[in-house]
Amino acid sequence: MDFDFTTVWERRGHDAIAVDALYEEGPHPRVPETVTDPLPMWIADMNFATAPAVTKAIGERLAHPLFGYFAPRGEYYEAILRWQKARNGRSDLTKEDIRFENGVLGGVINALNVCCSRADKVLVHSPVYVGFTGVLANNGYQAVHSPLIKDAQGVWRMDFDDMEKKVTEQKIHAVIFCSPHNPTGRVWEKEEVEAFMDFAKRHDLTVLSDEIWSDLLLDGHKHVPTQSVSEDARMRTVTFHAPTKTFSLAGLTGSYRICPNKKMQERLDREASLSHFNNLNVLSMYSVIGAFSPEGEAWLDALLPVLSDNVRILTDFLQGIPGVSLTPPEGTYMLFPDFTEWCRLHGRTLDDMLTAAWAAGVAIQDGRPFFGENCVRINAALPTARVREAVERLRKIL
Ligand SMILES: Cc1ncc(COP(=O)(O)O)c(C=O)c1O
Numbered sequence: 001m002d003f004d005f006t007t008v009w010e011r012r013g014h015d016a017i018a019v020d021a022l023y024e025e026g027p028h029p030r031v032p033e034t035v036t037d038p039l040p041m042w043i044a045d046m047n048f049a050t051a052p053a054v055t056k057a058i059g060e061r062l063a064h065p066l067f068g069y070f071a072p073r074g075e076y077y078e079a080i081l082r083w084q085k086a087r088n089g090r091s092d093l094t095k096e097d098i099r100f101e102n103g104v105l106g107g108v109i110n111a112l113n114v115c116c117s118r119a120d121k122v123l124v125h126s127p128v129y130v131g132f133t134g135v136l137a138n139n140g141y142q143a144v145h146s147p148l149i150k151d152a153q154g155v156w157r158m159d160f161d162d163m164e165k166k167v168t169e170q171k172i173h174a175v176i177f178c179s180p181h182n183p184t185g186r187v188w189e190k191e192e193v194e195a196f197m198d199f200a201k202r203h204d205l206t207v208l209s210d211e212i213w214s215d216l217l218l219d220g221h222k223h224v225p226t227q228s229v230s231e232d233a234r235m236r237t238v239t240f241h242a243p244t245k246t247f248s249l250a251g252l253t254g255s256y257r258i259c260p261n262k263k264m265q266e267r268l269d270r271e272a273s274l275s276h277f278n279n280l281n282v283l284s285m286y287s288v289i290g291a292f293s294p295e296g297e298a299w300l301d302a303l304l305p306v307l308s309d310n311v312r313i314l315t316d317f318l319q320g321i322p323g324v325s326l327t328p329p330e331g332t333y334m335l336f337p338d339f340t341e342w343c344r345l346h347g348r349t350l351d352d353m354l355t356a357a358w359a360a361g362v363a364i365q366d367g368r369p370f371f372g373e374n375c376v377r378i379n380a381a382l383p384t385a386r387v388r389e390a391v392e393r394l395r396k397i398l
Contacts, residue, residue, distance in 0.1 A: 003302045018043040029358035042365035046381035050248045051299035057290025079292035100280040101255040104240040105135045114267045115206040123175040126371040129182045154327045156184045174206045180213040183336045185329020187221040197233040207237040213332045215246040218308045221330040235261045243291040254284040310380040310387045317391045333381040340374040360393045
């Protein structure tokens, strides 16, 4: 079956921060009103319609126009279990291991509330997803950053000596592991996940593994679920997933956690129940059932080569610009180039460059809130013709 990844959707006025906010005052430059065909390449959602399997499942449910209180149906859990087995090879899971979460970030905080005390320090790798630092600060936890470092081949790696020092000296008991990693796009290899989980075991760390990006793998890269590397990893890790990034569904929510550790799961359930807010929405449930069906899977398999091509087009372009340094992502649809040398060569600041890009309607994201000095984050999830258009506009600026 053919899927549509070429339509350029008009998203302005259709409930999309990624487009509506371009023209508004905010902590970013502004796209002028004269630019009517902006390229939203910042916030991490896709400019593709969701899979037909999703709209079909929601549409069928809408035909029965009663939306009262409900409990998640068996098909909801079956869809998640099917997906985890098909995409991640996980045949060890049961319905009891799965719980709905309103969002991954909320789920992470819920888990921290169970395993930490307020004001505790929590290890993160930086550059770091801005949502983690924001939500940690908002909830009274302190993020301790362990910088990823590029090896001789330019591959982002964890610095185990630095992590060891920080965890020991700062009495850290919990770590957020982002796999694949946003914003660098690193897909951790099996040996790296094993080494990381050995480290977690040695220091008795609770691991909150955010695997929201794990379906979005470029050029055949493989995801290694954190819980899969050992029985100890399975018991000390709470994993978070969602169909929202993969299927353009962030506006519907629909995240979930996997926790095979029964005692931990019971404590997480208790904590999640306290607010009375963490409840599944009936249309979100049907979006999950549709997304994780075999038809949804076929759509994803068709999407991934499009994303890989888009990322390649942007990588080839950026790597050809003197002074721009970029390690291509292995997963996600985000690129995280470093403009330090470019700024020096041109005597311009990162803000100068960002302002010029937005003025031309290319909305790329400031990397500094992600702790990437002189970096920008670029979203490649647009129809390929729009990515080529972005390259042409950026060529004039850079
Ligand atoms: C690594 C990561 N985790 C979590 C989220 C947000 O997830 P949610 O909307 O389910 O809270 C994002 C969104 O960009 C993300 O990149």
